[in-house]
Amino acid sequence: MSKVAIAGHGTYGFGSDTNGRSDTEMVLEASMAALESADLSHEEVDSIIYTGQDAYDGSAISDGQRVSAAGGYRKPFMRIQNGGGAAIHQAVSKINSGKADVVSIVAADSVYADPRVLSWTSHEALYHRTMGQNNDQSFGLLATAHQQERGVSDETLAQVAEKNYRAAANNDVAHRQEAYSVEDVLEADRVVGPLTELMLRPNSFGAAVCVLVSESFAEERGNARSWITGTGLATGKYWYRDMSGRLEQPTLQQAASTAFEEADVTIDDVDAAEIAAYSPTLEMTSYEAIGLCAEGESSSLIEDGVTAPDGSFPVNLSGGPLATSPPNAGGIYRAIAASQVIEGDLGDGSAERVLLADNDMHLGEPGRTDAVMVLEGGAA
Amino acid sequence: MADELDPSVQTDAINAEYKYPFHWDLDFSLNIGEDNRKFFEGMEEKRILGKKCPDCGATFVPPQAVCVECYVETDEWVEVEQHGVVESYTACFFEFEGLPEPPYITAAIRVADSDICMLHFIDGIEYEDHDELVEKLHKGTEVEPVWADEREGHIRDIKHWEPVEK
């Protein structure tokens, strides 16, 4: 499989409001910025993939509303609802099938509604919605299991959040840019189980656009910012069977191993990661799922600061979803952040290979889809 | 754009002239199929039913039309023991429409020897704070259902589950 380049990207925001901008205005601004950074005109874009979702947009078939601003008029316009990572996974195949050389991946978040209620409407109607199941409750169920089975303390969970906020303080597009301390995190309002407000995502508004191009196109134009050399995708089961199994994040394991295999690398060859971890529990168990440490050893990575911004394997130099979480655009933004780590715009610029692990767990953990990719440097 | 707003601030309180309130409230009527209909009929009679996979023998409570491991339709109904084991739980500290006053405890409960867990409430535990709850409720805690007096063929015909008195 040929590698595909990230040639350009653009964002608007992120924050707790759109600053009065409409969805169209934000998409237009982010798209223009992405095309400019890729040194492309909108005529050169072959195909668009939109990653927003109806309920978050407050309209059925909401992708239709974004066509013009995303530059999709008179072009193929696809929508993949499993998030930005899955859309990139599809775009890579689209390019490798010869159907397109330039694909723009687009999303925005502009409509305010209670995200916990929207998540609730995505859960099974007869047995789970009746029990109030939603994203936060699913994170709470996992957090309890994690603490009981692995003896993880509240303080360790707070340290995970703190190191994300420490990174976000140096990211001028992050939604939460305050470097909250471990005490701040622990003292924030408790939401569910051991998880406080600051151990869970904010609801962010803004837009993100990422432009992918084929290897030959990137070489001809010399506009590669980073290369996607491997991708993997997996969807998990919805019904709870056993929590220990869920803590292992088998779909992340599976998607990561496919991506590693395709890129012909192992975790030892990777320098940093952007992980869509919607709670400290999920971030810690992700370390184990991607093979950064053995099962149950993630606490020591946190204690030792290995995954902190100045650690040997920084995770979420962007601040991750705890700092910035636009539900439609989050995956695209994380891919942009991963590229920026390689480009040297996030972190110290030393990373040559970055793992991006996206998923759609903003809706909750059951039935999640994980999309993993390996990004590498080496501009064309 | 980094300001952290208090959750109580309503969105139309900010930049109101740029906001267009609308409501998306549609009525749906879900077709529940034969399996769920029969399960709920059992609930009305204070019976908990499960459905079994003809290949691997796994039992599913609540019932599943298909055993996805074997990818075959389940075919045999069994009435299961009214006994559950907590797989995990969490206390919710936020208010949610149609649900009890917070904090309330939601748990994944394995009923009898079901392959999948049932989500339900756990009550009947006195606790002052989260630390005390964590002392009293564990993975493996045995629970039993407390039935509602008025039942209408619904998962909440069980009011909640409580730890079994030892």
Next chain:
Amino acid sequence: MSRDVAVVGVGYSEPESFTDYRFSTQSKEEQAFTAVTNALDHADIDADDVDATMFCTVDGFEGTFRVERTLEVLGLGNDVPVLSVNTGGTAGGSGVKVAHEYIASGKYDVAVVYGSPSFDSVVEAQPVMNTNADPLFERNFVTAIQMGALPSSGYMEISGATEEDFAEVAAKNYRAGARNPYAHRNEERTVEEILDSPMVCWPLRRAMTCPVSSGSAAMVVVSEDIATDVRDNPVWIDEIDSTSNTFWTGYRTYDWFPKLKELSDQVYENADIDDPLEEFDVAETFNPYIPFEMMEYEALGFCEKGEAKHLVRDGVTDRDGELPVNMSGGTLCTNSGICASLSRHSEVVLQLMGEAGDRQVEGAKKGLSHSWGANLGQFHQMAIFSTER
């Protein structure tokens, strides 16, 4: 590096499930499992060999947001990735397109495309469909029926097509639907009966508009090696593509489908089609409002602009005509949910396999399928299928 891609299996939920949504009792799991297992059986492919599933729907119509997350049967028991594809009425065709790209690129070898019934849990369909219109301006004035009526009345003006022509096309679809066990409407209706049905929104009478149905479809799409391995008569995807119009309808012309004409010109150029009427043996087009079928004849190049009335009056697109169109009964008779856009494809596939039962057009070797969707037909999608590659 691109590989040839074929369809090797088609499956539907039970014939009884293709019904008025109000008669439907089956759960979404049951409908999905039946359609998917029927498609896999038809393809002679084991569930364990599936690499990915495309779930095609409109979220807002389902009653559960991202409902596929709760439907484990789509993961085929083995944590198969389930891609959620939602592009309105074209979503089924979009799912085939995504599957095609995954397989052509070499990423996957076997994909299942599933078209959800979508509307099977609504109480009233019109307000549900209306949620796709622009909230600031257009939602206040139109529902889905006006989306069908506006271009239809404009088309009458410019083409000279009459109510009788529309009724004739509808009668052809009802005759075809009567031969299709998976059609929701499967009784013949005469031109007179159609013209006697109540006027809903000029010029659309009730019998010229689709019903709201349950019932679902699935298709198995595979790489070239597997295709020739599992069956003697795989159907090859020659070309598949789509295009988009503006969201706001103020930019549009309300009298035919110029964007579909642009798309078909491009698709025919890529697939070396010079004379579609001559070269295709069957076609399935998206006709939830029956005048669309005539506009589609013109946009798809079966005749010149304004000339579809002659194809209708001469029976060119009927069973015994030169190019039989919508021998399934079309969207008018089969299913209006997202299943409808997938079944436009699966019906052409069955025809080319020679396995379309009573609706079979003898000797069909090349076929065209089309789907239409989103706000006032913002998206068009087309595929060309062939028995040869």
